[in-house]
Amino acid sequence: MALPAALLAAVERHSCFTGCYRSESEVQVCIDPAQALVPTVPVCCSDCLNFHPAALVSLLPLGMTSYALANALTAHVRALRGYKWATGGYHTAGTGFWLNAAYYGNGLFLVDAARNRNARTDVDMLIEAFQHGIVQPEDPRMLDPALYTTELAYINMSRPILPVRSKQDLLASPQRSATPRQGFSRVSIVEFQPLAAAGVVAGAQPPKPAPPPRELKLGDTCPTCGAAVMERPLFSGTFVGCLC
Ligand SMILES: [Zn+2]
Ligand SMILES: [Zn+2]
Ligand SMILES: [Zn+2]
Incomplete structure (x- = not known):
């Protein structure tokens, strides 16, 4: 049984950036006075900690x-x-x-x-999370x-920002926004320079396409067929080229 589409849509549209949710106690709701x-x-x-979406037990997979x-x-x-990965909220470690x-x-x-x-x-706090094993450092x-390096920003994730390959995509x-705005939350855009620099270099050099064939001129020798480039007869007229 899939999760209710409206519930998924609600969390997708919530503007907080991590998208992390934590559990809460069951709530009994009156949906019919009788x-x-x-x-x-x-x-x-x-x-x-201010957004509390919920679903009727009857709309969720059994026992969820x-x-x-x-x-x-x-x-x-x-x-x-x-x-x-993403992590959010209060961490009891340390x-x-x-x-x-x-x-x-x-x-x-x-x-x-x-x-x-x-x-x-x-x-500092990101490193603290690495040290306590809350999240794993890639390097x-x-x-x-x-x-x-770090840059203060304000972000609204009510729609996903896609794709994000580098800091530039976020900016x-x-x-x-560089300044506070309604509906935007404070966040630092943090770059670990050794990997960010490597990513930029990799991104700047897409796989090289094969070099275009060199333009051959009259008198050149074709590197493929070895024939000279010269004026050659056709059924009607002539063309300048080699034999391939
Ligand atoms: Zn939130
Ligand atoms: Zn709560
Ligand atoms: Zn040729």
Whole structure:
């Protein structure tokens, strides 16, 4: 049994960037004044903690818990937005910290840890998440804060930004603003330079097409058939060329 289309559409359109959901306790809802309450399975957006979509138990696969629904919605949005991984909300590891982060690959991250209200940067908190195994660094050098650049942005993910191959794709999107805007959330666009630079080099050099055949002139020798390029007779008239 698939998840209800309207529920998927609602999480796809929610503007928070990670698309991570966490479980909540079952809610009993009155949908008919003459009938008993019906059970629903709610989940909560891990980024803002203010968005609580829910579905009637009867519309979900049999026995689906809020935990399973949260995981399924998280996976759905992560795939839609092209993230290799995403994490959101409060993490109890270490002394505990808030971190919303998503990884596109090629050293490109979206990170927001502002909810901690401490002096540590978004990159510091991303590295903290690596150190506690909350998410896995793609490269062992990702534990070095000196290898990152970061740019503050405001992003609205109510539609996916696709494709994102580099930071430039994010900067070029109308869903990214350099200044605060209604419906846009604060995020740092973080680049791990060793991989970002490698990605740009790889992107700038698409596989080379075979070199175009050199234009042969009168008097040249054709490298393919070995014949001289000269004026040759046709059934009617002549042409300038070799024998292939
Ligand atoms: Zn909640
Ligand atoms: Zn949210
Ligand atoms: Zn030839």
